[in-house]
Amino acid sequence: MGQTQTRQHKRRNCQKRVTLSSRTSRSASGHTNAHEVTVRARLETHHRAVCLHLLELLRRTAVHGESNSVLIVGPRGSGKTMLLGCVLRELMSLREVQKNVLLVELNGLLQTDDKIALKEITRQLHLENVVGDKVFGSFAENLAFLLEALKKGDKSSSRPVLFVLDEFDLFAHHKNQTLLYNLLDVSQSAQTPVAVVGLTCRLDVLELLEKRVKSRFSHRQIHLFSSLSFGQYVDVVRAQLSLPPDFPDPKFSDEWNHSKLCEDKTVEEILRRNFNGSKDFRSLHSLLFLAVSRVSVSHSTLREADLIEACRLISADSKANVLHGLSILELCLIIAMKHLNDTYDGEPFNFQMVHNEFKKFIQRKSHSIHKFEKPVVMKAFEHLLQLELVRPVDSGVCKVQREYQLMRLMLEHGQVMEALQKYPQCPTDVKQWALSAFG
Ligand SMILES: Nc1ncnc2c1ncn2[C@@H]1O[C@H](COP(=O)(O)OP(=O)(O)OP(=O)(O)O)[C@@H](O)[C@H]1O
Ligand SMILES: [Mg+2]
Numbered sequence: 001m002g003q004t005q006t007r008q009h010k011r012r013n014c015q016k017r018v019t020l021s022s023r024t025s026r027s028a029s030g031h032t033n034a035h036e037v038t039v040r041a042r043l044e045t046h047h048r049a050v051c052l053h054l055l056e057l058l059r060r061t062a063v064h065g066e067s068n069s070v071l072i073v074g075p076r077g078s079g080k081t082m083l084l085g086c087v088l089r090e091l092m093s094l095r096e097v098q099k100n101v102l103l104v105e106l107n108g109l110l111q112t113d114d115k116i117a118l119k120e121i122t123r124q125l126h127l128e129n130v131v132g133d134k135v136f137g138s139f140a141e142n143l144a145f146l147l148e149a150l151k152k153g154d155k156s157s158s159r160p161v162l163f164v165l166d167e168f169d170l171f172a173h174h175k176n177q178t179l180l181y182n183l184l185d186v187s188q189s190a191q192t193p194v195a196v197v198g199l200t201c202r203l204d205v206l207e208l209l210e211k212r213v214k215s216r217f218s219h220r221q222i223h224l225f226s227s228l229s230f231g232q233y234v235d236v237v238r239a240q241l242s243l244p245p246d247f248p249d250p251k252f253s254d255e256w257n258h259s260k261l262c263e264d265k266t267v268e269e270i271l272r273r274n275f276n277g278s279k280d281f282r283s284l285h286s287l288l289f290l291a292v293s294r295v296s297v298s299h300s301t302l303r304e305a306d307l308i309e310a311c312r313l314i315s316a317d318s319k320a321n322v323l324h325g326l327s328i329l330e331l332c333l334i335i336a337m338k339h340l341n342d343t344y345d346g347e348p349f350n351f352q353m354v355h356n357e358f359k360k361f362i363q364r365k366s367h368s369i370h371k372f373e374k375p376v377v378m379k380a381f382e383h384l385l386q387l388e389l390v391r392p393v394d395s396g397v398c399k400v401q402r403e404y405q406l407m408r409l410m411l412e413h414g415q416v417m418e419a420l421q422k423y424p425q426c427p428t429d430v431k432q433w434a435l436s437a438f439g
Helices: 002-030 033-042 045-064 080-092 114-124 139-151 175-188 230-241 250-257 265-277 281-292 304-314 318-324 328-343 351-364 374-386 413-422 428-435
Strands: 068-073 102-107 161-166 194-200 221-223 390-392 407-409
Touching: 045 068, 045 080, 045 161, 045 194, 045 221, 068 080, 068 175, 080 161, 080 194, 102 114, 114 139, 114 175, 139 175, 175 194, 230 265, 230 281, 265 281, 265 304, 281 304, 318 413, 328 351, 328 374, 328 407, 328 413, 328 428, 351 374, 374 390, 413 428
Parallel strands: 068 194, 068 221, 102 161, 161 194
Antiparallel strands: 390 407
């Protein structure tokens, strides 16, 4: 019996998810045109339908007093916050909504427990004075009091409240999931019109909810996934780089907007690499931001070189950067390790082997490097260990003396060579030693 019920319940949920798309198309054709136009202008195609669906859902709460709950699920940077922001702006621009709706925004990273969350709800609803020093028996009592207090102004109808829970999954870690339970419970009952909108990047978010919480959720989910093709991605780059029509200098903006930058082969390659790495707009923005920040009065157009430099800065290897700050002795040890890696085909080495390799170099080839005492070399080696450029093979309890402990170099051949090229005033014999095939 119980199983049949669960299955029926699941089927109902699935049906709800399927109807999402049909409802979306209905709302796309049936809803006020002015809103669609603005929303359309702001969002690219695959977010549009979702945006209109969410707008319609929240409008039903705000105007008709229908309670609702919905989850927006998508990876980081997929535009969840942007989507909701856009929808809320649209919603608040409706005259019948403006004065009526109350918005409460919570974030799982800030409201780390339900007590803090409740305080924040009270603050955002401007009910601190009403609550005063009252002591409540339970969370539910407190929330009910708050929602009741909202009714006082006009007894005939209560004001709809939109609860936005960013990082929704973090609220599931609160004790007994009290906040989620109570909010979703209110959204299911006819007491006060409430819409609960959760934003999360966890696909499995429903698995985190307790049974009693899950059963109170409407199971409406909006999934945001980037299905952009490379062509569309380049269009977005073009759009993001263009100056708006109301730019004060039309001649300049005309020239700027007609730039053929995106057609350049190198630029296309950079964009493709970025696109293949991650399609999210956050990383694209940081790339374009770095490129645009190189524009100045003396060079007022965006050039291919700016994007190449931005790409270089963004993909700069943090480990290779650490190498620039090393002393010559530490660098020599890295080279010795590189040679050991070449000789022994990547097998782990110990300090003694590195020291021997280094001594061989000093005796045979070097004129510019001092002879260092062993403890000094050991100190340098330990510094490399601290920087995690070398790591012990066995990180467990080690009974071997430090000198004989097996280590691995955490750098690639290319990283070492690149760092050497850029190292300021690197002695020539050290460079040659690094270039030579075998130590
Ligand atoms: N479809 C899109 N078109 C244009 N820009 C977008 C799009 N999606 C996201 N962005 C941009 O990407 C950036 C990140 O988006 P947003 O903050 O909405 O992501 P998020 O899903 O909320 O991420 P997080 O999970 O980290 O909160 C924003 O600057 C936003 O303007
Ligand atoms: Mg966000």
